[in-house]
Amino acid sequence: MASLQNKLSVLLPKSRESIARLINEYGDKVISQVTIKQAYGGMRGVKAMICDTSLVEPDKGLIIRGIPILDLTQKLPEEVFYLLLTGELPDASGVKTLQNDLKERQDVPSYVWDVLNAMGDDAHPMTMLSTAILVMQRDSVFSNEYRCGMSKTEYWKPVLEDALRIVARIPAIAAFIYRKRFNKGQRIEPKADLDWAGNFAHMLGVNDTTGNFADLIRLYMVLHCDHEGGNVSAHACHCVGSALSDPFYAVSAGLNGLSGPLHGLANQECLRFVLEVREKYGGVPAKQQIIDFAWETLNSGKVIPGYGHAVLRVTDPRFTAFREFGLKVCPDDEVFQIVDLLFQTIPDVLKEHGHAQNPYPNVDAGSGSLLHHFGITEFDYYTVLFGASRALGMLSQLVLSRGLGEAIERPKSVRTAWIKEIASKL
Numbered sequence: 001m002a003s004l005q006n007k008l009s010v011l012l013p014k015s016r017e018s019i020a021r022l023i024n025e026y027g028d029k030v031i032s033q034v035t036i037k038q039a040y041g042g043m044r045g046v047k048a049m050i051c052d053t054s055l056v057e058p059d060k061g062l063i064i065r066g067i068p069i070l071d072l073t074q075k076l077p078e079e080v081f082y083l084l085l086t087g088e089l090p091d092a093s094g095v096k097t098l099q100n101d102l103k104e105r106q107d108v109p110s111y112v113w114d115v116l117n118a119m120g121d122d123a124h125p126m127t128m129l130s131t132a133i134l135v136m137q138r139d140s141v142f143s144n145e146y147r148c149g150m151s152k153t154e155y156w157k158p159v160l161e162d163a164l165r166i167v168a169r170i171p172a173i174a175a176f177i178y179r180k181r182f183n184k185g186q187r188i189e190p191k192a193d194l195d196w197a198g199n200f201a202h203m204l205g206v207n208d209t210t211g212n213f214a215d216l217i218r219l220y221m222v223l224h225c226d227h228e229g230g231n232v233s234a235h236a237c238h239c240v241g242s243a244l245s246d247p248f249y250a251v252s253a254g255l256n257g258l259s260g261p262l263h264g265l266a267n268q269e270c271l272r273f274v275l276e277v278r279e280k281y282g283g284v285p286a287k288q289q290i291i292d293f294a295w296e297t298l299n300s301g302k303v304i305p306g307y308g309h310a311v312l313r314v315t316d317p318r319f320t321a322f323r324e325f326g327l328k329v330c331p332d333d334e335v336f337q338i339v340d341l342l343f344q345t346i347p348d349v350l351k352e353h354g355h356a357q358n359p360y361p362n363v364d365a366g367s368g369s370l371l372h373h374f375g376i377t378e379f380d381y382y383t384v385l386f387g388a389s390r391a392l393g394m395l396s397q398l399v400l401s402r403g404l405g406e407a408i409e410r411p412k413s414v415r416t417a418w419i420k421e422i423a424s425k426l
Ligand code: AMX
Pocket: 262, 263, 264, 265, 266, 267, 298, 302, 303, 304, 305, 306, 307, 308, 309, 310, 311, 355, 356, 357, 358, 362, 363, 364
């Protein structure tokens, strides 16, 4: 099977031509409208950007290149990376070629360790991850080749090269951040015979002889890899990349967006909530106690972490995948049992409360309990795992954006006075 580079060399020119024809023929047709509420409300639902890697359907959840995420849970993250980029799952030789491509690029420059070592003991792990990616910008192949001059149709090639370098190195960087920031000991070298996420699990240094932890990291990396183009991290990466800032700048920007508590940082809040329940009731509470605790939380004006979503209106299939993993691997774990009890009770509480448009769990409701089961109890680290996975989606979107020749982003902003004037005339 063709390498990613060869496959995209065939696919991208064809896609570019068909998009040029589409714009030529239908460029003036209207696909969306914007209301005043949307302009102030985070542009929810406004259709004004392109993302071919994945789609989030309110009643189905994440669909990657036409395949529902629950049909991809047995795949390796590198297979899903290939799928995101090309629209096809690789065969065995395609996976091997990609794994070799990543292994050739996995050595992290020593200055990255120096920079991370120089960061304070209180640096947030996400700041460390974003900094590590950004500091490697000096070696960007895209920036270098752009300086030397190249055709616009060739941009995607060095962008793909930078993307492969980031993907190849991110497990070692993320694992180092865990070990350094939480005093877990020396950095662990990767093994030659392991897959990308298997190596990630190995370098984290979790003591597990069953192989279940490596499977959890593989699953985690698949489930968080992409979620359309409009979420904060994907959009930040896309916007920065549209200025032809190289992938190191763009992914670092995306990771900074992921660090917000309404986005990727939410997963650490979820586990905190579950542990609060355990602490309060000295273990797994009765159903009625959980319901009472949920009402106490809501009545004090707080949200129930892990529930609700801006787009989804059903149980997030990624939560379902984590729950199934937990039921198989750690059904007797108290923390997992509380997650399961919350799943059985919170949707009805939120429906009765009547505020949340989606009373069902999102991806963050369950993932922390599984990491906790394997001894990764430092919640501040969880978003780094999310970020390592989301880099696959951000980079796929970036390579395709350059391959399709997308323009620099420049939507028109308007003043409140202008909106008031328009509104007064309606
Ligand atoms: N608990 C209590 N109230 C909730 C709620 C929850 N889990 N989810 C939504 N609501 C409330 C909102 O606060 C809002 O209240 P208001 O009318 O008083 O302002 C109302 O319901 C309507 O909100 P919405 O349209 O249903 O949600 P949204 O699109 O504005 O926000 C989200 C989506 C995820 C930020 C919100 O559901 C939330 O805060 N959930 C808890 C935090 C969380 O789990 N975040 C993870 C998101 C996934 C991710 O990106 N990682």
